[in-house]
Amino acid sequence: TAERSLVLVKPDGVARGLVGQVVARLEAKGLRLVAAELRTLTVEVAEEHYGEHRERPFFGSLVEFITSGPLLALVVEGPRAIEAFRALAGATDPVKAAPGTIRGDFALEVQNNIVHGSDSPESAAREIALFFPGLG
Numbered sequence: 001t002a003e004r005s006l007v008l009v010k011p012d013g014v015a016r017g018l019v020g021q022v023v024a025r026l027e028a029k030g031l032r033l034v035a036a037e038l039r040t041l042t043v044e045v046a047e048e049h050y051g052e053h054r055e056r057p058f059f060g061s062l063v064e065f066i067t068s069g070p071l072l073a074l075v076v077e078g079p080r081a082i083e084a085f086r087a088l089a090g091a092t093d094p095v096k097a098a099p100g101t102i103r104g105d106f107a108l109e110v111q112n113n114i115v116h117g118s119d120s121p122e123s124a125a126r127e128i129a130l131f132f133p134g135l136g
């Protein structure tokens with residue numbers, strides 16, 4: 001009954017040296033690493049990844065941010081991995097995210113919110129295929 005989720009440590013998290021703390025938290029929770037790669041996204045991949053936000057006023061800024069430097073793309077696996085990681089991440093708006101969560105502990109701004117986690121099994125399948133097309 002293992003489920004997989006795509007997790008990103010976004011360019012702000014990498015630049016601030018938070019990769020280790022994010023990975024430590026998800027490993028401590030019991031999520032297993034299935035794939036990991038540090039890479040800088042092209043605008044094309046970024047627009048595809050965030051396609052559901054294309055009509056939002058912040059879309060251009062979001063694409064600029066997410067392509068601004070290297071990010072760490074991870075696939076994690078475990079029971080209810082999608083919900084489990086979203087609980088670790090906390091609310092999208094870091095000011096509303098509970099202390100003890102990744103965003104609650106490390107971020108202040110909604111765009112620069114350190115991590116991304118897939119929000120449904122359908123998004124996870126789409127995002128994992130986009131980032132790691134070779135993954136079985």
Ligand code: CMP
Pocket residue numbers: 053058062092110111112113115116117
């Ligand atoms: P994420 O969980 O990756 O999903 C979409 C991203 O868009 C979100 O995290 C934020 O980085 C960003 N985002 C969401 N809402 C806003 C907003 N109101 N203004 C700017 N960026 C946002």
